[in-house]
Amino acid sequence: MFEDDLREYQLFISHNGEGDEEYLTFIRKLIEAHDFQWQDHGVPGKTSKDELKQQIEPVDLVIILSGLYSKHHDLIGAQVDIARELNKPIVLIRPYGLEEVPSELEDIAVDVVGWNRVCIVETIQESLNMD
Template sequence: MKTYNIFISHAWKYSEHYHKVVQWLNEAQDEGQFKWKNYSVPEHDPLIDPNTTYGKKKLKEELEGQIKPTSIVIILSGMYAAYSEWIDFEIDTAVSCEKYIIGVKPWGQERIPKKVSDNADVMVGWNKNPIVNAVLESNKGE
């Protein structure tokens, strides 16, 4: 059974979306579809203030360290408007490291941020099966 190393974009304010994707990937693992390792860390160190120059630099270093060892990056595009600077950084890092990018459309939303759609290898709907299928079809497991 293949194991997939996955980073899921996340924002602390939208952690329920992150946790839902984790739940779906865990269910797929429990069903024997694949194994996966989560390289995301949705809760940040409260001592790092991303609104300061040092804090922003430190957070970017941490995000880069989370993305580099993965094979797949899942971008939750529904958070884009509020967190475009960070999601842009995650996308740019994933592209520069040649990661397979799965873009996830927000539930009930037709418009997708151009940055996400232009860089995603595949765009899928907000549902378990499309996300799980995109992971399996990526052929990025080990």
């Protein structure tokens, strides 16, 4: 087996504090990737700065669902700020069904990807193997 087959990726997936449909759709995409082991450290409902920092500290990578950014700008912005503060790489997911992403997020992301499950997994793996 390859090393990537054995690795469990520690992720923080941006959330709005509730069960937003875009968040739930993204989680389903990762669950469908049977050859990809991961754990989401994001805890919807826990949204204070200290709670977010505790969620982001142990992760390998932060995934920002850019579709949530326009609806929950302050919360997603806080998640991005904490990720940058902790020097966590950020992968940006395009808004579902759209190509445009906020330029301020695109500028800080190591990569931008759409909603194709295979592309998402490959982007996460490649983003963490860049060191």
